[in-house]
Amino acid sequence: MLLYDPEGATYQIDGSRMDLAREYRDRLRGPFGHELQKVLDRMRNTPMKGRYALIVVVPFREYALCRLSGVRGVAPEVVPGVRYRSMAEAEWDIFKRRWRDLTGQEVTVEDAAHG
Amino acid sequence: MxxxxxxxxxxxxxxxxxxxxxxxxxxxxxxxxxxxxxxxxxxxxxxxxxxxxxxxxxxxxxxxxxxxxxxxxVAGSHAVARRAPGLPGVTGIVLSCLLFPTLPAAGRAQAVVDWGPLGLRLDGKGRLFAAAGAARAVLAEPLLRRFWYRVTMTAAPGEEGLSLVAEMVAPVAGHPASQSAAAALAALPLPEAADPLVLAAAAVRRQDGRLFVAECYNGKIEAPALRRSDDGALLAGWDFGRDQPAAVVRDLGPAGCDLDLVNTPMRGAAGHLWDGSVESWPRAPGQYAAIHFHDDDMTDCRWDTTLxxxxxxxxxxxxxxxxxxxPGVQSDVPFFVSARPGEARAPVLVIAATATYMAYANTHIKFDSHNTENLYEAPMALSEDELYLNLHRELGLSHYDTHADDSGVIYAGERRPMLNMRPGLYTFNYLNDTHVLKWLEGRGIAYDVATDHDLHRDGRALLDGYRVVMTLSHPEYYSTPMWDALHGWQEAGGRHMYLGGNGFYWRIAWSDDHPGVIENRRGISGVRTWEGEPGEHHLSFNGEPGGLWRTHGRAPQRLVGTGFSSTLFVRSTWFRRSQASHDPRLDFVFRGVNSEVIGDFGFRGGGAVGLEIDRWDADLGSPPGSVILATSEYESEGALLTGEEYITTTRALDGVQNGRARCDMVFLTTAGGGAVWSTGTIAWATSLLWNGGENSVSRITANVLDRFLDPAPFPA
CATH class of the missing domain: 2.60.40 (Immunoglobulin-like)
Structure with missing residues (x-):
């Protein structure tokens, strides 16, 4: 049988490439340049355990940030105090969090008015 | 809310x-x-x-x-004997079987056999043990996952009267080829008359007398048998290679201890003798003498009726x-009212894709499937229904899920709450199909509704009373009777509007022996969230090969002129009319549409070409004379070819670089005067109502419908 490899993503993100963060911020749904696409593919290939996701608090209006347990039947853990008014706002924030998690560096470009 | x-x-x-x-x-x-x-x-x-x-x-x-x-x-497939063998004069018994545990170290007990004081179980670490009353014989080493063991348990009075032996069918280095354990047993503890004999679970009798189960087993069982220990006479035994489609397994013994299979464990399962020389259980039943049980199988809640x-x-x-x-609760339960065959009240029949809805029902892919976020290319948003389902796995899985033991889910049942088959936040299939209903209502078009269930059961008799049949955004799952009925009707002059994409893709089965359940095997091709296991690609319900229709010589192109090409979940695109579409004989399609670009708008990804898209291909069966009316453009790198669309993995398999990652809108006529119009895209249906229904997608659909309702034959 063929199963997924949760640690299968190998691409190394260059944490200094703020040009890529800026590119993403300015066009969240792409199309993206090849370098940014690799960054996003890497981010979306994180293991299920601890993966960021959203909980719909009020449909179409409010989302809470959570991290998946990676275990069947175990609820996601809500990240306290983080709410979004739109998917766009959420996508940008999750991008920044993953950048930090994967590179150890902060995204220093300014936020856009997502949402 | x-x-x-x-x-x-x-x-x-x-x-x-x-x-x-x-x-x-x-x-x-x-x-x-x-x-x-x-x-x-x-x-x-x-x-x-x-x-x-x-x-x-x-x-x-x-x-x-x-x-x-x-x-x-209560989830968990298992088998319950209709009666247990009588034991008058029996002082000792031997229980034998073959086991292939798929989740031996489950962290909790799993019962292979449970019969009152007698039992054969795995403990939480995967160690097999025999129980007879208070006596226990426990093997020292856990069983290995996904290896076959020949197991013999003996319970007869003696110093080592309770014994257990497990031999590996194919020994491996570093693990004992044979293990045994024994314990003293003063007398054979006899099950009481009310003690059910259960395989793959332990019985729990509720106060109201109903039988429930616990300690469900994950894995295969083969050739279970109970014999007298003195003369070896068979008390009860079962050959799982027989009567594969049935939900009952006949007892080979004298007492008629037939087994009822509960929650649809997997039949047509490769047994310990399977050697790869055949792939089909009907051809070699002896190689498929196992049943695969799962602790999260659930095909019938068996609830009491409320109303x-x-x-x-x-x-x-x-x-x-x-x-x-x-107060504080609003929850919807779906059902469908179908038109009776032969009692058409409208010239148009809409076929609700109930098999597709069932296949996706209660999917857990956002929690369990590593690739889901990659597929949709956005963080996953979890609704109340999805969060609830994650905590309540007992409500059963979808064809997109895997079991706790990582094997794929091949049966999906309707006798359970299905939380994504109703109005709400799950924007696929059911919801998208209702866009078409609202479009029909808004234009005052009279239509009847029937379902995949009806098409499977009634076949041509369902279709014959209609001028036009519409299939909706995603008629993905088709049984042979469904395919034959639609094809035969088209060939006999029927006119079919296919308003979706990725249609007619998986070959499924229904069974009178398993009411309310569909079977789907994923095989080794197609866009899948799991892969079928070697040798297990044939449907247990009817013996047909499962998997893609395309691999059985019936690519969707043969039926509707187009067939699945690519996923396109990120951003939808649009069609551009073909040169061929300017043939005056095709003017009826585009009447009143002045643009060469069609569908650059919509509620899913901003276009009418999106989510899942199909293409024309003569080599796969698009009929001679079928016409590509329009083809998508600017599919982007988000359009990804399905695996069966390329032979060698290379670069350049996306919509920017590969011409197959496209969508074709196709029109064809059949020898018998029938006609088919295929949009080839799921997002067509979700573009119909854009701008209040005033748009080119809506106009073209209405044009085709008008012409299809007109009995005048199409010119060659």
Whole structure:
């Protein structure tokens, strides 16, 4: 049988490439340049355990940030105090969090008015 | 926002007809009473930026102050003997079987055999043990996952009267080829008459007398048998290679201890003798003498009926919901009222893709499938229904899920709450199909509704009374009778509008032996969330090969001129008319549409070409004379070819670089005067209502419908 490899993503993100963060911020749904696409593919290939996701608090209006347990039947853990008014706002924030998690560096470009 | 999970329910059957009753079965997570109202669904899409939800309240099926209570759901497939063998004069027994544990170290006990004081179990670490009364014989080493063992348990009075032996069928280095254990046994403890004999679970008798189970086993069992220890006479035994489609396994012994299979364990499973020389259980039943049980199989909740709902004889066919409300709770239960064969009330028949809805019902891919975020290319948003389902795995899985032991889910049942087959936030399949209903209603087009269930059961008799049949956004799952009926009807002059993409893709089966359940094997090709296991690609319900229709010589192109090419979930695109579409004989399609670009708008990804798309291919069966009316453009790198669309993995398999990652809109006529118009894209249906229904997608669909309703033959 063929199963997924949760640690299968190998691409190394260059944490200094703020040009890529800026590119993403300015066009969240792409199309993206090849370098940014690799960054996003890497981010979306994180293991299920601890993966960021959203909980719909009020449909179409409010989302809470959570991290998946990676275990069947175990609820996601809500990240306290983080709410979004739109998917766009959420996508940008999750991008920044993953950048930090994967590179150890902060995204220093300014936020856009997502949402 | 009211809770959508405070009350849960299902209708049995899912599909009914005017004048025939469905039983609404409700379980409460809080309220002790509820109100029920039946609504006909015109559009189930509740997005405030969408086409606008619409429902039609019915005078029938109402109830107020309906008492409700919690009803248990017990998942886990198992087998229960209709009677246990009598043991008069028996002083000792031998239980033998072959085991292939798929999750031996489950952290809890798993019962392979449970019969009163006698049992064969795995402990939480995967060590097999025999039990007889208080005596235990426990093997020292856990069993290995996914290896076959030949197991013999003996219980007869003696110093080592309780013994257990497990031999590896194919020994491996570093693990004992044979293990044994024994314990003293003063006398054979006899099961009481009321003790059920259960395989793959332990019996739990409730106060009301109903049998429930616990300690469900994950893995295969083969050739279980009970014999007397003194002379070896068979007390009861079962050959799982026989009568594969059945839900009952006949006893080979003298006492008629037939086994009822509960929650549809997997049959057609490769046994310890399977050697790769065959791939089909009908050809070598002896190589498929195993049954694979899962602790999360669930195909029938078996709830008590809360309310009988009978659509009157005059009821319109359609998508319906029973809306249950209580303070703080609003929860919908789907059912369908189908037109009766031979009693058409309109010239158009819409076929609700109930097999597709079932295949996706209660999917857990956002929690379990590593690739889901990659596929949709956005963080996953979890609704109340999805969060609830994750915590309540007992409500059963979808064809997109894997079992706890990582094997794929091949049976999906309708006798359970199905939380994504109803109005709400799950924007695929059911919801998208209701866009078409609202479009029809808005244009005042009379239509009947039937379902995949009906097409499977009634075949051509269902279709023959109609001028036009519409299949909707995603008619993905088709049985052989469904395919034959639609194909035969087209060949006999029927006119089919296929308003979706990725249609006619998987070959499934229904079975009278397993009511309300469909079977689907994923095989080794196609866009899948799991891969079928070697040798296990044939449907147990009927022996047909499972997997893609394409691999059985019936690519979707043969039926509708187009077939699945690519996923396109990120951003939808549009069509551009072909040169060929300017043939005057095709003017009827584009009448009143002045643009060469079609569908650069829509509610899913901003275009009419998106989500899943199909293409024309003569080599795969697009008929000679079929015409590509329009082809997509600017598919982007988000369009990804399905695996069966390329032979060697290379770069350049995306929509920017690969011409196959495209969508073709196709028109064809059949030798018998029939006609087919295929949009080849799921997002077509979700573009119909853009701009209040005033748009090119809507106009073209209406043009084709007008022409298809006109009995005048199409010129060659």
């Amino acid at each position: 009211d809770s959508s999970t405070g009350l849960l329910g299902y209708c049995q059957p899912l599909v009914t007809r005017p004048g025939e009753t469905v039983e609404l079965k409700v379980s409460s997570n809080g309220p002790d009473r509820c109100r029920v109202e039946v609504l006909r669904v015109i559009c189930g899409d509740i997005d405030p930026n969408g086409p606008g939800a619409a429902f039609e309240a019915q005078e029938w099926g109402r109830a107020d102050g309906l008492p409700v209570q919690g009803q248990p759901v 009988a709902i009978t659509p009157p004889a005059t009821a319109r066919s359609g998508f319906y919901i029973a809306r249950m409300t209580a």
